[in-house]
Amino acid sequence: MNNELAKKIILPILVFIGILGVWSSIANNVEDFPTPYGTYIAAFGGVNAEGDEITGVLTDPFYIENEDDKGLFWQILNSLQRVFSGFALAIFVGVPLGLFIGMSKNAQYAFDPFIQIFKPVSPLAWLPLLLFIFQDINLTAISTIFVTSIWPIIINTALGVRSVSEDYMNVAKVLRFTPIEKIRQIILPVAVPFIFTGMRLSLGIAWLVIVAAEMLTGGIGIGFWIWDEYNNLNYYNIIIGIIIVGLVGFILDLIMGKISDYFDYTKTGRA
Known part of the structure; x- marks a missing residue:
């Protein structure tokens, strides 16, 4: 095992031990705060500190009791949907709009002020208005994700278009490319890595937003499940939910990162 690989294994373990130490210290000083061992038992089952046999929430994530009572697998699946x-x-709206803004100075002047105004708006600010419009929790959550995650796609797509060399654009003029040919043969080969970077950021925001949206709108989903566990005073399950949200977000980012790297010719060596 080389030194670099050893560091990648040992250092996270040391940080994890430190986190457990801080967590245990908080649990010892805050009444009823979940302990690391208690959280493990709540997740995977076993005998708790009081000697009671506990069934873990992760031991049967596929159960369906009724439409409002389902296992964690279905909660996560609904959130991912x-x-x-x-x-x-x-993506469907952001990529074409980003291409348009990147290719046209007038479009950039027209849209940029509104992008800068709406980009920092919290998803929680959009929820009441969208819920009033759609009167449906699924459409409200989906539209909230759309409104808050579209900006990285537009911005990075436009940045990718503006990164195309002026020489290439002049070649397109000489060859009298149509706008579609210009996009397909000149712009996209350069802009695609930027587009996927924007998509990666957008997906991270989307997963972040869904938890808050589901907490407020209700229904089936990991965000609502965490909020419901809070209302039921199941604090161990809240920590389990937080860890699951983090792990799913990590996996989504890892997948999008691999896809983004594949389309990035500066990393793959493809022209």
Whole structure:
């Protein structure tokens, strides 16, 4: 095992031990705060500190009691369905709009002020208005994801277009390319890595937004599940939910990172 690989294994373990130490210290000083061992038992089952046999929430994530009582797998699946619906809509609108803004100075002047105004708006600010419009929790969550995750796609797509060398654009003029030919043969080979970077950021925002959206709108989903556990005073399950949200977000980012790297010719060596 080389030194670099050893560091990648040992250092995270040391940080994890430190986190457990801080966590245990908080649990010892805050009454009823979940302990690391208690959280493990709540997740995977076993005998708790009081000697009671506990069934862990992760031991049967696929159960369906009724439409409002489902296992964690279905909670995560419902959240992902909303995330990918809003994310796909953001791609469908954001990429063409970003190409248009990147190719036209007038479009940039027209849209940029509004992008800068709406980009920092919290998803929680959009929720009441969108819920009033759609009167449906699924459409509200999807539209909230769309509104808050579209900006990285537009901005990075436009940045990718503006990164195209002026010489290449002059060649397109000489060859009298149509706008579609210009986009397909000149712009996209350069802009695609930027587009996927924007998509990666957008997906991260989408997963971040869905938890807050589901907490407020209700229904089936990991965000609502965490909020419901809080209302039921199941603090161990809240920590389990937080860890699951983090792990799913990490996996989504890892997948998008691999896809982004594949289309980035500066990393793959493809022209």
